[in-house]
Each structure stands twice: as structure tokens, then as C-alpha cells.
Amino acid sequence: MRALVLLAVLCLAPAPGAAAVAVTVGSKKFTESVILGEMVATLAREAGAKVSHRRELGGTRVLWSALLRGDIDVYPEYTGTLRAEILAREGIADDSALRTALAGRGIGMSAPLGFNNTYAIGMLETEASALRIETISDLRNHPDLVFGFGNEFMDRGDGWPALKASYGLTASNVRGLDHDLAYRGLVAGDIDVMDLYATDAEIGYYAIKVLKDDRAHFPVYDAVLIYRHDLAQRAPGVVRAISRLAGRIDERTMAGLNANVKMGGASERQVAGKFLRATFGTDAPAPEESPLQRFWRTTLEHLTLVGISLAAAIAVAIPLGIAAYLRPGLGHVVLAVVGIIQTMPTLALLVFMIPLLGIGAVPAMMALFLYSLLPITRNVHAGLTGIAEPIHRSALALGLDTSDRLFRIELPLAAPMILAGIKTAAVINVGTATLGALIGAGGYGQPILTGIRLDDVGLILEGAVPAAGLALLVQYGFEWCERLITPPGLRPNKTSGTTA
Numbered sequence: 001m002r003a004l005v006l007l008a009v010l011c012l013a014p015a016p017g018a019a020a021v022a023v024t025v026g027s028k029k030f031t032e033s034v035i036l037g038e039m040v041a042t043l044a045r046e047a048g049a050k051v052s053h054r055r056e057l058g059g060t061r062v063l064w065s066a067l068l069r070g071d072i073d074v075y076p077e078y079t080g081t082l083r084a085e086i087l088a089r090e091g092i093a094d095d096s097a098l099r100t101a102l103a104g105r106g107i108g109m110s111a112p113l114g115f116n117n118t119y120a121i122g123m124l125e126t127e128a129s130a131l132r133i134e135t136i137s138d139l140r141n142h143p144d145l146v147f148g149f150g151n152e153f154m155d156r157g158d159g160w161p162a163l164k165a166s167y168g169l170t171a172s173n174v175r176g177l178d179h180d181l182a183y184r185g186l187v188a189g190d191i192d193v194m195d196l197y198a199t200d201a202e203i204g205y206y207a208i209k210v211l212k213d214d215r216a217h218f219p220v221y222d223a224v225l226i227y228r229h230d231l232a233q234r235a236p237g238v239v240r241a242i243s244r245l246a247g248r249i250d251e252r253t254m255a256g257l258n259a260n261v262k263m264g265g266a267s268e269r270q271v272a273g274k275f276l277r278a279t280f281g282t283d284a285p286a287p288e289e290s291p292l293q294r295f296w297r298t299t300l301e302h303l304t305l306v307g308i309s310l311a312a313a314i315a316v317a318i319p320l321g322i323a324a325y326l327r328p329g330l331g332h333v334v335l336a337v338v339g340i341i342q343t344m345p346t347l348a349l350l351v352f353m354i355p356l357l358g359i360g361a362v363p364a365m366m367a368l369f370l371y372s373l374l375p376i377t378r379n380v381h382a383g384l385t386g387i388a389e390p391i392h393r394s395a396l397a398l399g400l401d402t403s404d405r406l407f408r409i410e411l412p413l414a415a416p417m418i419l420a421g422i423k424t425a426a427v428i429n430v431g432t433a434t435l436g437a438l439i440g441a442g443g444y445g446q447p448i449l450t451g452i453r454l455d456d457v458g459l460i461l462e463g464a465v466p467a468a469g470l471a472l473l474v475q476y477g478f479e480w481c482e483r484l485i486t487p488p489g490l491r492p493n494k495t496s497g498t499t500a
Helices: 001-013 031-046 061-069 080-085 093-104 124-132 137-141 160-167 179-189 227-234 236-245 249-260 268-280 293-328 328-343 347-355 360-386 389-397 402-439 445-454 457-484
Strands: 022-028 050-057 074-078 107-109 120-125 149-152 174-177 194-197 208-211 225-228
Touching: 001 093, 022 031, 022 061, 031 050, 031 074, 031 179, 031 225, 031 236, 031 268, 050 061, 050 402, 050 445, 061 074, 061 225, 061 347, 074 445, 080 093, 093 107, 107 227, 120 124, 120 179, 120 268, 124 208, 137 160, 149 179, 174 179, 194 227, 225 236, 227 236, 249 268, 293 328, 293 360, 293 402, 293 445, 293 457, 328 360, 328 402, 347 360, 347 402, 360 402, 402 445, 402 457, 445 457
Parallel strands: 022 050, 022 074, 149 174, 149 194
Antiparallel strands: 074 225, 107 225, 120 194, 120 208
């Protein structure tokens, strides 16, 4: 009998050392999404999963693409955004049709969390009162007002183009800017009208009047969680745990949670943890990072992005530059191609990488690698073609073949120019790598993005100052290497300033 009991216990017990299911949570780069992401991460962690939270990723399309690829498993979204932006071409009428459309893509949707965070249009109450503006339709009578909208709102299906057509607005001075910066612009008087999220804490704090959507342009934006169906298969307990949030958060509660972060100075993790303890008795938050821990983590991430991308660029660009020198016809094509890559906007290139490589460090390093090709390739080519003709003739007179001339004479003479190109690429990479945070690559860009969102100068400096310091360190380090490898006969004379 004892043997049977022991056997049953062994069969029912989890295997020793069994790995926890890995779950990746995503969130957009605004406070509410990060708070909800922290709630999901905590509930998933309590359900036994090994959780990572990819915070503050770029716009809606970045998160949606990452979910479809499997780079993230779940993230907070809004029904209005799903219907009017992501699946706009399908003409989805209600939540039932929405669930069906998502299921066809292998995506599940939770029940609404309990609040409708609709888009709205707002002005300072004092200005709206002075101009007697109550509704969005009233804006037609004031085409001279300056409109400032979040960058995503400027182009999305339910954003400015549709709003303009729906209400017949004729405003010509319309600016796109970061949503959080728009509030500062409104208060400072740089803009008069902006887009709002209904649960934004700033609405009450800055005394902003929400204009009545008298033509019912904006749909319902019920907050929901969307997740991959394979998550329900791999970790059904996690899906059950996060589904407990359904119906638990109303508009007033969500606005209060946002205010605790934006105005109260608490972290999203603290606010989410406090809500979950009060609602479910949950207590499985991830430990908070100290500023020093955060600094070392972002430094390591940034050095990894810059170091790997630069090393790969050196390995590819130097042979490209040599090929361009040895084959002038090919050289024109090579230099033209790397020049075209360099003209692509960084954000566009990062987004283009997502369908191919997903989110995180890999696509960011690929973008940095591509941006590094031009300065290195061009300087290798310029350094080799700039060698004086008498030196070429002397090498030929000595009977040296092409390979010997290249490696014994031409590359050593061109080394200072080549190193200058590498230095330029490295310094550019240090600064550009901060944008990698928009696709989850981390680095110094992460505290900068968070600081902008929370209007926290200290956090902005936490990323900006080390990035600037690293750029200077890289520049001076390469200048020292340049002096070290320059042949003695080509080094500047300290007294006359000429070469020896």
C-alpha cells in the first residue's frame, strides 16, 4: 500500500528541475499600457511562468507584428484600435466578429477589462471657454488654431485624416509630436488642440476640456488583452490568471493608476502590484531595479549593440572598400548602394527589420550594421585611391604583385583614413543605438524614452549623459589608436606641424 501511495505521489509531482514556461509580455510606450503590462506580468509570474516584460515598444504596428511573429505572447490593446486600425479593411462590426477575425490569425482576446479608453480631442478649459468651443464641430469656426497630435494619431485609420473628413475641419497648422510632449506644448501655448486618451491623468491635472464628439466619430476602445493561441496551449494557467483582470478596472480606477505614476512619482510596477494586492491578494512582483543596477544593465545592452554591429561592419566594409578600389566599375555601384542605405531614416529602417528579424537587439544591430557600412567603405576607398602615384610606381618597380602592394604598402598608408572611418561609424552607432529601445533593444534609449513619457529630466539624463560620454570615449580612443598605428614617417612633427 505504501508503495502505491509513493508511486502516485511521484507520478503527480512535477519533474525535478522542470523549466517554467517562458512568457513574454509587451506594452506600448505610454503609461497605461506599461501599467497593464506589469499587471499581466505579475499574474503570469504568480501562475508559475518565467516572465519578461518588453516595455515601451513603439507604435501599435510594432506590437501587433511582434505578436504575430511570436516575439511576444500577450499585450494590452483596445477594441477600437483593433477594428479601426489593425483590421480596418475587414469592416468588423462588433466584438464577436472581432474575436472571429483574431482567431483566424491565431490570436485570442480576453473579455474587456472594464474601461473604455477612447480617443478624444481637448483644449485648455480657459481657451475653450474664451472661444466658446464645446464640441469638435465648433473647431470648424476656428481654422487658425494650432493642432498638435501624437505621431501615431496623425496617420492611423481612426486618426486625423478620418477626423478631418468626418467633421469637415480645415485647420492647416497641424503638427505631429510625441503624445506626452503634446501636453507640455498645450500648457505652454505652442499648440491649442490635441488628441487625448480618456483615462489620461493630465486631463484633470492641467484643466483640459474634453470636446464633445458630437458626430460619434471615435468608436469604443474597450481595453482587452490579446494573446497567441499557442500561449493558451503552452500555459493555460497563465491565460486563466491574466483573464482575471476582466471587468476589474473602470475608467476612474485606471485614471487614478495613471496619475499615481505620472503625478505621484511611483513606478508602474509598484502601482500595478498595489492594485493586484488589493484586488486579488496577489504578491509576486519582480524586484525593482536600483538606479545603479539599471545603469549597468543599460550600459551592457548599449555596448553589445554598438560592439557587435561595428565589428560586423568592419568585417564587411573593409573588403567592400578594397573591392571598390581594385574594381572601379564595381566601386561606383558599391558606394552608391551603401550611400542609399545611409539616407534611410533610422526609425523606418528599424520598423522594416521587424517582419524579417522581429523585435529586440538583433534587428537593432542589423540596422546599426547597415548604417556603419558607408563611412568605413568610403574611407577605405578614399584612403587607397588617395595614395600618391609615385608610391604606386615605386611598388611596381620593386616587382610587387597586387596582393603584396595592397598589404605591404597601400593598406598601411591608408590605415589612418580607414581608422577615421571606423571612428565615425562608432560614434554614429553610439547615438543611433538609443533608438533601438523603440523595438525592445534596451540600452541608453530606454531611460530616455521613459523620462520623456514621465517628464522626468533625471531619467532622460540617465540615458543621455552616458551616451554622450561613451561617444566621447570612443572618439578619443580611436584617435589614440590612430596615432599608434600611423607609420612614424607620417606622424605630425611636434615642432613644425608637418610630417617627418
